[in-house]
Amino acid sequence: MIAQVYKEMLNAKSVIRQFSEFATARGKEIGYENVFDYSLGNPSVPVPQAFTDVMIDMLQNKNPMALHGYSQSLGIPEVREKVAASLNRRFGMNYTSGHIFMTSGAAGAIAHALRCVTVPGDEVLTFAPYFPEYGPYVNLTGAKLKIVPPSLADFQINFEAFTEMLTDKVMAVLINTPNNPSGIVYSAETLTRLAQTLTEKSEEYGHPIYLISDEPYREITFAGVEAPYVSKFYPYTLSCYSFSKSLSLPGERIGYMAVNPACPDAELFVPMCAQISRGTGHNCPASIIQLAVAEVLDETADLTVYETNMNLLYHELTALGFTCVKPGGTFYIFPKALEEDSVAFCQKATKYDLILVPGNSFGCPGYFRMAYCIDTEKVERSLAALRRFVREEYGIQ
Amino acid sequence: MIAQVYKEMLNAKSVIRQFSEFATARGKEIGYENVFDYSLGNPSVPVPQAFTDVMIDMLQNKNPMALHGYSQSLGIPEVREKVAASLNRRFGMNYTSGHIFMTSGAAGAIAHALRCVTVPGDEVLTFAPYFPEYGPYVNLTGAKLKIVPPSLADFQINFEAFTEMLTDKVMAVLINTPNNPSGIVYSAETLTRLAQTLTEKSEEYGHPIYLISDEPYREITFAGVEAPYVSKFYPYTLSCYSFSKSLSLPGERIGYMAVNPACPDAELFVPMCAQISRGTGHNCPASIIQLAVAEVLDETADLTVYETNMNLLYHELTALGFTCVKPGGTFYIFPKALEEDSVAFCQKATKYDLILVPGNSFGCPGYFRMAYCIDTEKVERSLAALRRFVREEYGIQ
Numbered sequence: 001m002i003a004q005v006y007k008e009m010l011n012a013k014s015v016i017r018q019f020s021e022f023a024t025a026r027g028k029e030i031g032y033e034n035v036f037d038y039s040l041g042n043p044s045v046p047v048p049q050a051f052t053d054v055m056i057d058m059l060q061n062k063n064p065m066a067l068h069g070y071s072q073s074l075g076i077p078e079v080r081e082k083v084a085a086s087l088n089r090r091f092g093m094n095y096t097s098g099h100i101f102m103t104s105g106a107a108g109a110i111a112h113a114l115r116c117v118t119v120p121g122d123e124v125l126t127f128a129p130y131f132p133e134y135g136p137y138v139n140l141t142g143a144k145l146k147i148v149p150p151s152l153a154d155f156q157i158n159f160e161a162f163t164e165m166l167t168d169k170v171m172a173v174l175i176n177t178p179n180n181p182s183g184i185v186y187s188a189e190t191l192t193r194l195a196q197t198l199t200e201k202s203e204e205y206g207h208p209i210y211l212i213s214d215e216p217y218r219e220i221t222f223a224g225v226e227a228p229y230v231s232k233f234y235p236y237t238l239s240c241y242s243f244s245k246s247l248s249l250p251g252e253r254i255g256y257m258a259v260n261p262a263c264p265d266a267e268l269f270v271p272m273c274a275q276i277s278r279g280t281g282h283n284c285p286a287s288i289i290q291l292a293v294a295e296v297l298d299e300t301a302d303l304t305v306y307e308t309n310m311n312l313l314y315h316e317l318t319a320l321g322f323t324c325v326k327p328g329g330t331f332y333i334f335p336k337a338l339e340e341d342s343v344a345f346c347q348k349a350t351k352y353d354l355i356l357v358p359g360n361s362f363g364c365p366g367y368f369r370m371a372y373c374i375d376t377e378k379v380e381r382s383l384a385a386l387r388r389f390v391r392e393e394y395g396i397q
Numbered sequence: 398m399i400a401q402v403y404k405e406m407l408n409a410k411s412v413i414r415q416f417s418e419f420a421t422a423r424g425k426e427i428g429y430e431n432v433f434d435y436s437l438g439n440p441s442v443p444v445p446q447a448f449t450d451v452m453i454d455m456l457q458n459k460n461p462m463a464l465h466g467y468s469q470s471l472g473i474p475e476v477r478e479k480v481a482a483s484l485n486r487r488f489g490m491n492y493t494s495g496h497i498f499m500t501s502g503a504a505g506a507i508a509h510a511l512r513c514v515t516v517p518g519d520e521v522l523t524f525a526p527y528f529p530e531y532g533p534y535v536n537l538t539g540a541k542l543k544i545v546p547p548s549l550a551d552f553q554i555n556f557e558a559f560t561e562m563l564t565d566k567v568m569a570v571l572i573n574t575p576n577n578p579s580g581i582v583y584s585a586e587t588l589t590r591l592a593q594t595l596t597e598k599s600e601e602y603g604h605p606i607y608l609i610s611d612e613p614y615r616e617i618t619f620a621g622v623e624a625p626y627v628s629k630f631y632p633y634t635l636s637c638y639s640f641s642k643s644l645s646l647p648g649e650r651i652g653y654m655a656v657n658p659a660c661p662d663a664e665l666f667v668p669m670c671a672q673i674s675r676g677t678g679h680n681c682p683a684s685i686i687q688l689a690v691a692e693v694l695d696e697t698a699d700l701t702v703y704e705t706n707m708n709l710l711y712h713e714l715t716a717l718g719f720t721c722v723k724p725g726g727t728f729y730i731f732p733k734a735l736e737e738d739s740v741a742f743c744q745k746a747t748k749y750d751l752i753l754v755p756g757n758s759f760g761c762p763g764y765f766r767m768a769y770c771i772d773t774e775k776v777e778r779s780l781a782a783l784r785r786f787v788r789e790e791y792g793i794q
Contacts (some may be wrong), residue, residue, distance in 0.1 A: 001568060001604050002662060002669070003516055009672040010665070046461040059453050064443040068646035104501065104680035111678020119400055133675060140676025171398060207398050249465035251684030265399060268407070272399070275406040278530065279537025280677035281508020283501035287648030289683050 009136070015361045016040070016132070019346065023355040030353070036382035037355045038370035041180060041331065043248040045301045051247060054295045058288060067288055073274045075102025075256070075284045079294040083256055086297040091229035099259045099266060101273040102284045105250075106216045109240035109257040110137050111280065112273045114172065116238065117210040118143040122171040124212075127157055128363035129334060131180050131214070138174070145174075147363045155182040155325050155334070156190045159197065166201050172210045173198065178217040178227060181362045181369035182334040183310070183327025185221060188228045195234035202236070208264070211237045216255070217330040219246035219300050222307045225328035235262035238269070243293055245331075248301040254285040254293055306331040309372040309379045316383050320390050331373040334359065338394045342368050352389040354382065406533075412758045413437070413529070416743065420752040427750070433779035434752045435767035438577060438728065440645040442698045448644060451692045455685060468684045470671045472499025472653070476691040480653055483694040488626035496656045496663060498670040499681045502647075503613045506637035506654040507534050508677060509670045511569065513635065514607040515540040519568040521609075524554055525760035526731060528577045528611070535571070542571075544760045552581040552722050552731070554591060563598050569607045570595065575614040575624060578759045578766035579731040580707070580724025582618060585625045592631035599633070605661070608634045613652070614727040616643035616697050619704045622725035632659035635666070640690055642728075645698040651682040651690055703728040706769040706776045713780050717787050728770040731756065735791045739765050749786040751779065 016039060023037040058067055074080065080097035087093050103109040118124060120142025126134050128150040138145035148165055151158040166173075175194075177186035186194075198209045213230040218241065221227040231237040242255035259269040277283070284290070310327050317324045323336035337345035342358040346368055349356045359367030372379060390396040413436060420434040455464055471477065477494035484490050500506040515521060517539025523531050525547040535542035545562055548555040563570075572591075574583035583591075591608075599606045610627040615638065618624045628634040639652035656666040674680070681687070707724050714721050714732050721732035734742035739755040743765055746753050756764030769776060787793040 001514065002665065003513060005516075006512065006669040006672040007665060010668050042467050044462075047465050052456050052461065056453055056456050059449050059456075064449065064645070065441075068444050068648050070439050070641075070647040104678065107675075107680055108678040111676070115403065116400060117398065119402075136672070136675035137678070140673075244467075248461075250467040251465050253680040253683055268399065268404060271407050272403040275403040275533070276537075278504075278533035279508070280679065281501065281505040281534070282678060283504055283650040286650055286683040286686050289685075 014132070015343070016357050019350075019355050019357050022350060026350075026353060033378070035353050035355060036378065036385055037374065038372060039355045039357055041371045042373055043245055043250060043301065044373040044375065045248050045303065045305055047248045048296055048299045048301055050296045050299055051249070051292055054292045055288065058291060067291070069287070071284055071287045071290070073277050073284055074270055075100065076287060076290050079290045082294040082297055083258070087258060090298070091232065093229070093231065094261050095258055096261070098270055099261055101257045101270045102290060103255050103257055104253045104282060104285055105244060105255040106214055106240050106242035107133070107137065108253075108282055109242070109255050110174070110212060110214060111141075111282070112276050113210075113212045113238040113240055113257055114138060114141050114143060115276045116269055116272055117212075118171045123167070123169040124172045124174055125162070125165055125170055126174040126176075127162070129155065129179070129181050129359060129367065130363050131176055132361050134174060143171070150364050155179065155184040156186060157194060159193060163197060166197065166209070168205045170209060171207070172212050174212045174214065175230070176214040177230065178221060178329030180217065180330055181332045181357075181359070182325065183330045183332045184325060185225050185227045185328035186230070188226070191228055191230060191233040198234060198236070208236045212240060213237055214240045216242040216245050220303050220306055220331065221329035222310060222327065227329060231258070231260045235260050237263070246300045246303070247293065247296065252286070252289045254289050305376055306373065308376050309374070312376070312379050312383065313370060313372055316386060320387065320396055331371060333370050333372065334362075334364070334367050335370075337366055337368050338390060338396070340366055342366050348393050349389055352385045354385050354389055411529070412740070413754050416747075416752050416754050419747060423747075423750060430775070432750050432752060433775065433782055434771065435769060436752045436754055438768045439770055440642055440647060440698065441770040441772065442645050442700065442702055444645045445693055445696045445698055447693045447696055448646070448689055451689045452685065455688060464685055464688070466684070468681055468687065470674050470681055471667055472497065472681045473684060473687050476687045479691040479694055480655070484655060487695070488629065490626070490628065491658050492655060493658070495667055496658055498654045498667045499687060500652045500654055501650045501679060501682055502641060502652045503611055503637050503639035504530070504534065505650075505679055506639070506652050507571070507609060507611060508538075508679070509673050510607075510609045510635040510637055510654055511535060511538050511540060512673045513666055513669055515568045520564070520566040521569045521571055522559070522562055522567055523571040523573075524559070526552065526576070526578050526756060526764065527760050528573055529758050531571060540568070547761050552576065552579040553583060553587045556590060556594065560594060563594065563606070565602045567606060568604070569609050571609045571611065572627070573611040574627065575618060575726030577614065577727060578729045578756070579722065580727045580729045581722060582622050582624045582725035583627075585623070588625055588627060588630040595631060595633070605633045609637060610634055611637045613639040613642050617700050617703055617728065618726035619707060619724065624726060628655070628657045632657050634660070643697045643700075644690065644693065649683070649686045651686050702773055703770065705773050706771070709773070709776050709780070710767060710769055713783060717784065717793055728768055730767050730769065731759075731761070731764050732767075734763055734765050735787060735793070737763055739763050745790050746786055749782045751782050751786055
């Protein structure tokens with residue numbers, strides 16, 4: 001019979017999607033260029049030309065049997081080697097290909113990491129504000145996601161609440177830095193204290209608590225902000241990466257899970273992932289995409305637009321009196337709304353063709369997210385709408 | 398803690414893989430061209446040039462943001478439309494894009510189909526001989542795979558055993574035609590009787606029994622053999638397809654699930670699949686691969702080599718006195734071994750650099766599989782080795 005769990009999920013409509021659909025519909029009325037659509041986190045800059053060149057070169061010159069042939073479910077060995085080498089070079093790690101599992105983007109990586117270290121009934125903690133897909137990602141494995149309340153002053157970690165919730169049932173902690181939706185980068189101090197806490201509690205409970213680090217925005221950081229490599233702080237770290245944002249190719253669905261070599265039994269994880277894949281129907285990423293990405297591992301798309309946009313918005317928002325933690329990276333900003341009900345706030349904003357997303361979706365009501373992965377010219381035009389919105393709705397000049 | 402279920406799976410080594418690894422190792426000693434490696438089902442002909450041309454054209458001329466941008470987790474709408482149109486044109490169906498869910502190959506399709514119509518504890522039946530990955534595919538969802546014994550005379554369906562095993566607990570039946578490993582195509586008569594049986598039992602039990610039809614070899618059929626389109630026979634059919642074999646691009650991991658439009662609630666399945674994907678970390682196939690495949694839907698690689706190879710092997714095997722059902726498609730043949738212990742039989746064959754795979758892996762001990770997706774010239778050379786093997790080991794002249 002039709003599985004009820006998935007059928008029932010169809011009734012729950014994502015609030016982000018509702019605002020995004022409004023933006024699309026409104027765009028049909030007034031021209032999409034006139035809708036200040038800050039709803040979705042889609043990269044707005046093209047893939048590096050080097051990627052395109054490598055793709056064309058392989059299609060023209062490589063034996064099609066080798067290019068499109070079966071690859072191991074772990075990923076193509078040379079690709080995994082190159083990923084390891086790039087991480088070692090850039091972050092001073094000592095990965096080998098045996099620590100790298102190629103995945104269909106970060107979602108695939110997180111799905112495997114969760115199944116490696118939890119079983120149904122276990123708890124997984126994450127920190128508000130958080131990416132709402134973590135709910136189904138975790139809960140559909142049979143484990144249970146619990147949300148640690150935010151540290152509103154800085155969107156670092158609320159250690160008091162965290163330590164309280166870190167019971168014996170917690171087998172994994174899921175973090176996301178640079179963070180969607182706050183744009184905040186966890187500091188070295190935060191990560192050091194997180195590692196200390198996890199180490200102490202692991203000892204107390206007699207089992208390791210794994211750190212699953214979701215890092216699709218790792219390469220998007222802003223001037224003056226240091227983004228420490230999470231895995232360096234804690235051996236029991238499974239790093240989940242996607243090239244979607246750094247290379248601007250979200251549709252190509254490629255990423256990986258990297259196991260800290262210092263983790264006990266580190267060499268078990270990747271072969272275990274291949275077993276997990278058999279049950280979930282995961283297949284490693286398309287071979288041609290793996291091979292092409294492996295040639296541009298140290299490149300990124302031109303990501304500077306995001307910092308330009310952030311500065312424009314941060315300047316205007318703070319000038320208008322918004323409470324707002326300055327983002328250290330990503331293409332998100334997460335200010336406090338001007339009324340408690342941030343859904344009402346975002347609904348009012350739509351009258352000004354400003355599409356914002358309420359913080360409720362991210363476990364942080366009273367705030368809202370702007371995804372500023374749009375053209376700078378449009379950000380500039382949106383500032384007048386923003387001023388008009390807060391003046392007419394909230395009397396702020 | 399490390400999940401034991403996957404850790405323990407690492408101890409179980411696939412017999413197919415052992416024989417395949419032997420072939421690779423032996424190839425290093427005597428040159429791989431001298432190893433008659435019939436162990437693995439990898440396409441041996443190149444992708445159609447039209448696919449390569451479309452890929453290069455898109456990379457050169459399409460806006461990279463559109464080409465590599467986020468796609469819906471259901472698959473790209475125009476691609477799903479084109480897949481539906483192609484199936485309608487070729488098989489007289491009436492699919493719309495709403496019945497097509499794009500997947501990472503057939504494994505992804507089967508993983509979604511299983512989760513649509515079973516819950517943990519349900520039973521799923523398949524028919525020996527069967528593709529051994531069905532074990533983990535089904536059992537890791539929490540449902541339980543049971544194997545209906547073979548109809549050895551023709552490798553169609555053993556209806557007596559099937560009807561007996563088709564209890565109230567069975568929610569889905571998984572078939573594979575053209576079949577790996579037997580090469581047999583289910584006849585219209587078989588499919589009619591299968592549909593009748595399922596309809597009767599569904600009525601008796603008061604719940605539908607779904608048919609999950611795994612069809613990666615659908616396009617590889619031989620002269621004089623009609624391969625009926627399974628879904629035409631039974632409305633509760635979920636067709637699982639992969640382009641791996643028809644287009645010779647197994648590494649690119651692209652396929653789909655197609656829901657019979659006549660199935661009650663047919664329009665629910667595809668959105669449900671998107672929910673399933675959230676939990677499994679499945680992402681739809683790479684966007685560029687979706688877009689390229691959509692342009693060559695009615696093409697195939699040059700598949701004639703498989704029929705040439707089949708005829709050579711079938712002729713020789715029957716001349717040597719093997720019991721052997723003539724394949725109607727695929728690139729497999731599944732003869733009876735010359736002794737009861739087909740593992741011993743295949744081990745003896747390795748002395749002659751013939752790499753065969755014992756039928757035990759496919760739920761059919763006493764038989765063996767040859768995957769003849771290799772160059773015809775190599776098949777021809779292998780015949781002398783085959784003759785020497787059966788003469789020296791079994792005294793057959």
